[in-house]
Amino acid sequence: MTATTPHAAGFGDGTAPSTPAGKAADYLDQRLGIAGAAKKNLRKIFPDHWSFMLGEIALYSFIVLLLSGVFLTLFFTPSMNEVTYNGSYTPLDGIKMSEAYASTVNISFDVRGGLLMRQIHHWAALVFVMAITVHMLRIFFTGAFRKPRELNWLIGFGLFVMALLEGFAGYSLPDDLLSGTGLRIAEGVVLSIPIIGTYVSFFLFGGEFPGHDLVPRLFTIHILLVPGLILALITVHLILVFYQKHTQWAGPGRTNENVVGLPLLPVYIAKAGGFFFLVFGIISLLAGLVSINPIWTYGPYVPNEMTAGSQPDWYIGFLEGSLRMMPNVEFNFIGHTLSLNVLIPALIVPGILFTGLAVYPFIEAWVTGDRREHHILDRPRNVPTRTGIGVAGCTFYGVLWVVGGNDLIATHFHLSLESITWAGRVVVFVGPAFAFWITRRICYGLQRADREKVLHGREAGVIVRSPEGEFSEVHAPISDGDRYRLTAHDVHRPLSIAQAADANGIPAPRLRRAKLRARFTRWYFGTRVEKPSTEEYRESITSGHH
Amino acid sequence: MKSLSTRRRHPLAAFVVLALGLAFAGTLFAAFVSPAASADTGESAAQQLANGKALYISSCSSCHGKNAEGTGLGPSLVGVGAASVDFQVSTGRMPAKQLGAQVEAKQNIFSTQQIQDMAAYVQSLGGGPQIPAAGQYAYDANAVALGGQLFRENCSQCHNFAGEGGALTDGKFAPKLTQTNPQQIYEAMLTGPQNMPVFSDKVIPPAEKQAIISYLLNSRNEPNYGGAGLGRLGPVSEGLFIWTVGLIALLLCAVWIAAHTTKASAQKAAQAAAAGKAGK
Ligand code: HEM
Numbered sequence A: 001m002t003a004t005t006p007h008a009a010g011f012g013d014g015t016a017p018s019t020p021a022g023k024a025a026d027y028l029d030q031r032l033g034i035a036g037a038a039k040k041n042l043r044k045i046f047p048d049h050w051s052f053m054l055g056e057i058a059l060y061s062f063i064v065l066l067l068s069g070v071f072l073t074l075f076f077t078p079s080m081n082e083v084t085y086n087g088s089y090t091p092l093d094g095i096k097m098s099e100a101y102a103s104t105v106n107i108s109f110d111v112r113g114g115l116l117m118r119q120i121h122h123w124a125a126l127v128f129v130m131a132i133t134v135h136m137l138r139i140f141f142t143g144a145f146r147k148p149r150e151l152n153w154l155i156g157f158g159l160f161v162m163a164l165l166e167g168f169a170g171y172s173l174p175d176d177l178l179s180g181t182g183l184r185i186a187e188g189v190v191l192s193i194p195i196i197g198t199y200v201s202f203f204l205f206g207g208e209f210p211g212h213d214l215v216p217r218l219f220t221i222h223i224l225l226v227p228g229l230i231l232a233l234i235t236v237h238l239i240l241v242f243y244q245k246h247t248q249w250a251g252p253g254r255t256n257e258n259v260v261g262l263p264l265l266p267v268y269i270a271k272a273g274g275f276f277f278l279v280f281g282i283i284s285l286l287a288g289l290v291s292i293n294p295i296w297t298y299g300p301y302v303p304n305e306m307t308a309g310s311q312p313d314w315y316i317g318f319l320e321g322s323l324r325m326m327p328n329v330e331f332n333f334i335g336h337t338l339s340l341n342v343l344i345p346a347l348i349v350p351g352i353l354f355t356g357l358a359v360y361p362f363i364e365a366w367v368t369g370d371r372r373e374h375h376i377l378d379r380p381r382n383v384p385t386r387t388g389i390g391v392a393g394c395t396f397y398g399v400l401w402v403v404g405g406n407d408l409i410a411t412h413f414h415l416s417l418e419s420i421t422w423a424g425r426v427v428v429f430v431g432p433a434f435a436f437w438i439t440r441r442i443c444y445g446l447q448r449a450d451r452e453k454v455l456h457g458r459e460a461g462v463i464v465r466s467p468e469g470e471f472s473e474v475h476a477p478i479s480d481g482d483r484y485r486l487t488a489h490d491v492h493r494p495l496s497i498a499q500a501a502d503a504n505g506i507p508a509p510r511l512r513r514a515k516l517r518a519r520f521t522r523w524y525f526g527t528r529v530e531k532p533s534t535e536e537y538r539e540s541i542t543s544g545h546h
Numbered sequence B: 001m002k003s004l005s006t007r008r009r010h011p012l013a014a015f016v017v018l019a020l021g022l023a024f025a026g027t028l029f030a031a032f033v034s035p036a037a038s039a040d041t042g043e044s045a046a047q048q049l050a051n052g053k054a055l056y057i058s059s060c061s062s063c064h065g066k067n068a069e070g071t072g073l074g075p076s077l078v079g080v081g082a083a084s085v086d087f088q089v090s091t092g093r094m095p096a097k098q099l100g101a102q103v104e105a106k107q108n109i110f111s112t113q114q115i116q117d118m119a120a121y122v123q124s125l126g127g128g129p130q131i132p133a134a135g136q137y138a139y140d141a142n143a144v145a146l147g148g149q150l151f152r153e154n155c156s157q158c159h160n161f162a163g164e165g166g167a168l169t170d171g172k173f174a175p176k177l178t179q180t181n182p183q184q185i186y187e188a189m190l191t192g193p194q195n196m197p198v199f200s201d202k203v204i205p206p207a208e209k210q211a212i213i214s215y216l217l218n219s220r221n222e223p224n225y226g227g228a229g230l231g232r233l234g235p236v237s238e239g240l241f242i243w244t245v246g247l248i249a250l251l252l253c254a255v256w257i258a259a260h261t262t263k264a265s266a267q268k269a270a271q272a273a274a275a276g277k278a279g280k
Helices: A004-009 A020-032 A035-042 A050-073 A099-109 A114-142 A150-172 A177-191 A197-205 A214-244 A264-289 A314-325 A340-368 A384-403 A406-413 A417-456 A480-487 A508-525 A534-542 B011-032 B045-059 B081-090 B112-126 B141-154 B182-191 B206-221 B235-259 B263-275
Strands: A082-084 A096-098 A331-333 A336-338 A458-465 A471-476
Touching (some): A099 A114, A114 A264, A114 A314, A177 A314, A177 A340, A197 A214, A314 A384, A314 A417, A384 A406, A417 A534, B182 B206
């Protein structure tokens, strides 16, 4: 590595490489001519910021998932055939169970390192989906999804959905009491689809629930289909990040036309490699110290058994909550039952939530009429409406999530289930609205504070008394760099109807759309905190208000 | 599976042995004298009934009525049996204090003797399930697997897979079963306190009750093989853990890595930035 770079730099000046690595590189270069491309790509610049490393956590936990998953496939039997257990976990001795469950218990107790591997795999799965979620939130709140990165946002969204699917499939494989209960609910959800529900269910389960086909099918989906898709999508995702270049925060010397940071090789690669081991280490530590999914205590799945505390992994929890919160509404319609109590919470609500998430970049672009490329990130406070929408969405999701654990909240905080459910039903509507309103206000407040800082400097914490006896706080001027950072953003303005229509003459049908769009932009950008103008700034200096 | 020798050192062991001894003596005596007499102090049956009645009148009759016929404050105790009294009083539920959604267990205020006296009195009023003999709820290592299956079929929907308890409607709940002693577990099944169904000997025969108890005792003592058990509550506590401890640990690493750059490369980057020509 160290040899490659100087050689590449001195390409053609006749110096022969002396180290073995250098010679090998030279050999390859003379045949493949990769030095030129490598030089360009390996010196690619990546900006440094902790929030740009969230996607990496997702990537590394996915690698951990692949490694530990391969180990598990060697010992797991995806079969619903009934066997009698007689392994070394005696509390299950002589119990009839599926081969899938028996082999999972065997991995836990009779395969060397098996339990550790299972726990690494499962903790890595929780980390994976969490990292994707947090990564996605950072993309959202900083506006990194804006042109030209909308397509990468869609690919990322695809990854998010795939990750949920992958997690659910994996959770369902061991055929323990909790996973069976989860599948039973999934069956109910499929059945609730009007008209075709029953057929789809028979198709998926290969007959009546639970049947013998599902676990082998889920196995194929879980180890081949979805991971393959995820791998392919990650590849495209990263290629796009690479070619579109990474966004960066505003700062002196950082413009929409450049990228300031560290070269991929050697600095970024070294950091990334180190980070991989940290992520791997944290996951292994968790797996070594904290139990996860102890299926032997849940017991094998038997359709007539149930347990309190039946919950899915966290990333499906919002669906569980949505189901638990929904009032029991069912209609009978010419011999067909329309189970709105399942259809709405399990398909329609997440459908709306996810569609909104996927198309948000396009909606924002339409509302704001912004067609420019953006490579400088927004500070969340500078786009209050977007930030408000994001926090409202998180609140909505969060309420569903909390209600998914309503029974545990009830027992731990001595509340009644009904009061939690009712509170949830109210808060799920009121909460997001309130969150939106308060977030926007906080954002405006922060913007005003920034404006103050630019005009009058920051509060130095020193109080002085004037000869007249008046007390005032000393304000220290901020640095040029800070002043740049605080004023680098655009202050957006609502579109006029003419702008909204994107046309010179406005025909009648378009006028209506234009009006709608103008109304939206007014909602989006109507309240603004203006940046200090040059005059204001000059005046603040000359009036000595520091 | 643990052998008896390791179980001997369990804090519960002394208690089990004591209860076993007492109850064994009790049953022996009862077999010879009369069904309702107590052995430990050699009280006569009549004396015991009188003591029991006196205790009952002073502590219980305000709610259950002078003749246990029931009042607006408490149900009739005629026919509930000695087992019900022993369960209710030894778990501290009775005498009830404030009546909320559910009368909860608390510190028991009576001696074993006093409880037996009251139990005998209530038993004499209209029969009902008797206090089980110690042999009926003794730990049986060979019954654990069967007990697990029965527990999942009959109990876990309310009490959770590990007996950690769960919520019911209207602020009621199925309590944790991790502290309850074996005799009380047996009596709970036999009498079905409050919102718990009665599991009569027809539904769950005595041998199966013993199996369930053996399973619960075993699961209490079983280590969490995978590490810290997070309260044995299932995926919710795992999710909570990863979103707190896990996320914070990962973010700290990210911040640390992002902030640490070798001096040389940081300076170079700074110069490049100053020159405004980096990247692209
Ligand atoms: C398997 C899951 C995913 C992996 C492994 C992954 C990985 C990455 C990595 C390593 C980066 C560059 C570093 C960074 O900005 O964090 C990145 C950037 C990006 N990701 Fe993801 N990501 C995933 C899911 C998602 C999701 C769910 C979304 C949004 C719906 C998304 C949208 C984006 C966008 C728009 C960028 C460009 C960010 C910028 O240039 O500032 N990704 N991703």
